[in-house]
Amino acid sequence: MLRTLIPPRISTLVTRLCTPVALCIPRQRQHSGSSTSETTVAIEKVAPPTTAEPGVSINGDNRDSPPSVIQSSFADVLKKMMDSDLRPQSSMGWPRKGPPPLDKSVDLIFFQTELIGNELPDVDADAAMFGVTKDGNSICIRIKRCTTSRSEITSDTKIPGMSWVKIPATKIAHISGLDRRSHCQLELAVEWADIEIQPFEDAAPPPPLRILSFDIECLGREDIFPEPEVDPVIQIGNMVSILGSPTPPFIRNIFTLDTCSEIPGADVISFADEANLLQSWSDFVQEVDPDLIIGYNITGFDFPYLLARAKALQVLRFPFLGRLKEVETVRERTITYTIREHTRSWEDIPLPGRLQLDLMQYIRREENQRSLSLNSVSKRFLGERKEDVHFTAIRGLQTGSADTRQRLAVYCLKDTYLPQRLFDVLGCVDKYTAVAHEKGIQFNSILPDCEPVETMPMLPQPTTQILSSNC
Template identity: 30%
Template sequence: MHSHSTGFVLTRQSRDSQGQTEIILWVKTDEGPVRLVIRGDKPVCFIPVTQQTQAQQLLRQAQIRTCWRDVKLSSFDHQPMVACYCETLRDSHQIPPLLAANSIACYESDVRLADRFLMERFIRGGVVFTGKPITKGGYLEYQQAKAKAGEYQPVLSMVSLDIECSEKGILYSVGLHSERDSRVIMVGDPQQIENVDQYDWIQWVDDEKALLLALEVWFQQFDPDIVIGWSVIDFDFRLLLKRAEWHNLSLRIGRGKQTPHWRQSNKNSQQGFISIPGRVVLDGIDTLKTATYNFRSWSLESVSQELLGEGKSIHNVHDRMAEINHMFKHDKVSLARYNLQDCKLVTRIFDHTHLLDFVIERSRLTGVEMDRVGGSVAAFTNLYLPQLHRAGYVAPNLESENWIASPGGYVMDSKPGLYNSVLVLDFKSLYPSIIRSFRIDPMGLVEGLLLEEGKADNQAIAGFRGGQFHREKHFLPQMIEALWTARDKAKRDGEKAFSQAIKIIMNSFYGVLGSSGCRFFDHRLASSITMRGHEIMKTTRELIEAKGYDVIYGDTDSTFVSLKSAHSVTEADKIGHALVEHINAWWTEHLAQEYGLQSALEIEYETHYQKFLMPTIRGQETGSKKRYAGLIDRNGKQEIIFKGLETVRTDWTVLAQEFQQTLYHKVFHNEDVEEYIRDYVERTNSGEFDSKLIYRKRLRRKLEEYQKNVPPHVRAARQADAINEKLGRPLQYQHGGWIEYVITLNGPEPKEAMLTAIDYQHYIDKQLKPVADGILPFIGTSFEELIAPQMGLF
């Protein structure tokens, strides 16, 4: 009896079993977890018809069983292809090196079996399946399963996991926080705890092995779909698996009591990946990065502080380790609290940023696995390959040899100055709109190159660097259009996570075409986007200047326009809207006239800065790029926006940042600054601001690798570890990490172990002076002039 069901794909695996392949999909359904077993799907690669006989002989000699099928497909250089199928994954891995050694081309051999199965059926998250259901412990298994794309909006259960351990990596406790159950499994004797009954959320176990077994039981009982944590893969799971191995346990925390599978990404990289059948592991840091978040520091404390306005108090690492050891010996309840608090913080960060929704939507839009970090190349390939096959082509292979860089975004030389009334006009999603308007597409390039160039219907559209594009045969413009429409709808419905997911995917398509890590990379594609962007920005500038305004800066898709005198908000808005209308109409007409195309280019009026500073490059007359500050009026409240300046950069001290914010405020409001600057310098000198003098910098390499020139933060770190060694504490900075230091009369010294007096002159010259001289020349003075000692009258 075959029944139809719908669900959402959580994990995918493929393996060989009894001489054929097996794809295992774990699916979340309304009825609970389901394991689909799809047998006998044959791995495939494509080989030029001219090399078929030679390839068949080679594979026969190697005793690899293959079957060959004529397909109506050709490569991008128009060679007819034939499909070569084999029985097992093991065989499929042997084919490419064997053919390569004999100079036989072989295409798409790197597409993984489970990925191809889903992609060719356009399955993206949602799936409809049939098969023979068998009831197992805690899940249903479908044998002889068949699957196709379906719509399903999953509700996934999530647990936040965090471990505490000794510095040697011996486990003390595991915190688990989920909607159904929140607890800490702790090694210890409840007999020794006062009022132990109050702490029913602590589960006591005798030793480390019992802790791991209790964890297995927890996963089987509460059965979460998603496991989250902070560095949860590279720290928590890595250690859990290591300790399990030491105790000869297989840690059956997967669905159906399956064991996790760990793999290192490669020899040199520290990064590991974990797959747990039926469960998805999402690391908070990686997932936030994938959703394009950025933080000054990625520690759980500072991300919680920044996002939630709270976090635990930060301690020095040594003290922290000592504190954890102390709590484990003398105050286990506090350790358990601390442990669970971390779990809850991670859950709150996920809730606050809607990360799980983001990951689900990204899967539904592109078909990439939920735990895929980055994944823009995979997303593009998933969406593009199946359409390409239906149009008669096989995909090209990665070409690392003939890589030619394409120019980056447009950046104009700025005109430095302190301005009244500057408008910012932005093209909405410039690169995606160029792809839509000019039909930029990998297959469109291949098809376009076969045509004459011109603007008639049967002629190709001109690109750059020899690229030209077919008017009808393409997929990318429609893919972008569909995402564009979905994004506008998501914005209207206030679905932030969904809108963000679409924006990232849409913008990544250009990045993919411009990256040598993508099989569709072609410099003619990328250049036809970026160079068209340059042309659009330059022409737009001319259109604005013809209206009598000054363009003082331009950057990728933004144009900064000086209205040449102070305007009220109403006047500025009126001009902004008029310019936008004029520019959009001009491009619509230009594209129709020049290329016979419909324009998707759309410039928007973004901001009116009442005061605007475009600084010069330090010590030069020329204007800087990507650095400016401006005063805006937000709903009657004035605020200063800083871009690329000291205030928003992590490598400047709080001293400089607070100074800059107040100074700019005064200049923008035409207040006198002389008194303020002198006073600030005096107070710095008198030690009033000592807590604001800390530099915080990251050691990107191991300490011993800094040989030739040793930067200040490395000197500080070496000193800190020398002191650690003297005190018999574990060394802290040998393998990188963050160091906090101050500049003393003796040079850089670590904050926690300063021996010498602070060098205030350094801070005045290197932190205050550059900030002041970024703006003072525009009001006719300089830092030196203002703080020079007053000459008395004799």
């Protein structure tokens, strides 16, 4: 029988919103320079809803019968999400839990997400492996004594991306203090020959990957598409979820340029200075430490725009968004494609140690979808639409008041949430995990390097394999 490494993640927001818990409503935080003030208000338990939430279609997973579209302000949905909050929507809830002490008598098992060549020439290692433990702690493994080149490192050693890996406890060297070169919670050094792929039957449940979905809004001039050399980034919406979790994103916030009225269910973080906003968002990424970053057209617009805008404003510490401390985030190559006789492109911008998935490129490749607008895609697969804000209204909302900027923030937050919902409903991790195993490649290589793929069958269970060939 054929099977997959990770069971499909099928859930709806109705299920996500059915656990009553105590919660806190965050007050708006105003950032001016580096100072921050914050208060929270305790709220009693809330009874779970008994019907579908406004703006959510129960039959959104039925592709044969297009779901009916139910419209409501996303502000109502955000308010409902508070029912599942187990921590306040503030920076206190950003970091991962600290790792438990490693038991030197117990073998280390973790989920490998990325394997790259050594990008730190002064470090005694030939490659680096990144992943997450069963407890949800991020990990960086420096690999020694591997002579395989970066381009051959996956195929020659038969180690696909998205695999459970075991390292014997006696073979691990711990790295600490100033010797650490990554932002991961755990940093270790091992010999290549001591790394062992786990057979599927011995693997743990789906890994607790942290998934960051984000979206940016820019203030373009009248009748001119925003240009990063001139036009500011005015908002960045963020939502962080855990792969396989039945609850809504546990981090929901919006970085805004200028004041913004509070939004129940989301943390509003306002800035008087755009450069400070950009650097604070870069710091947020490092603090949250996502395993996977997703969004809609983030490789065609959001990431390139952020990098170019930070350069224009000389925000020198911004472009360090990966897990290696000294490796700058840069465009590696431009990938072009043709759709309906029009040439389009997107940027390959590696973030060492982090996975990326642009839902627009995924849907272009994997789904028979004529219109690639987020509105059309969301209507087809989710039975939802974007918030009713036309792009021509953005300038008036931004230059208005704190209340009008709140309307824009809700719009941005929904554009952040829809890709996260699409990611779940389309089973992106399940499909591309199967592709990685079938082709023997890393997750991040699938979109840039592979031809469009058909839905892959579940994979047979391999036997345990010691990775010692060619190393």
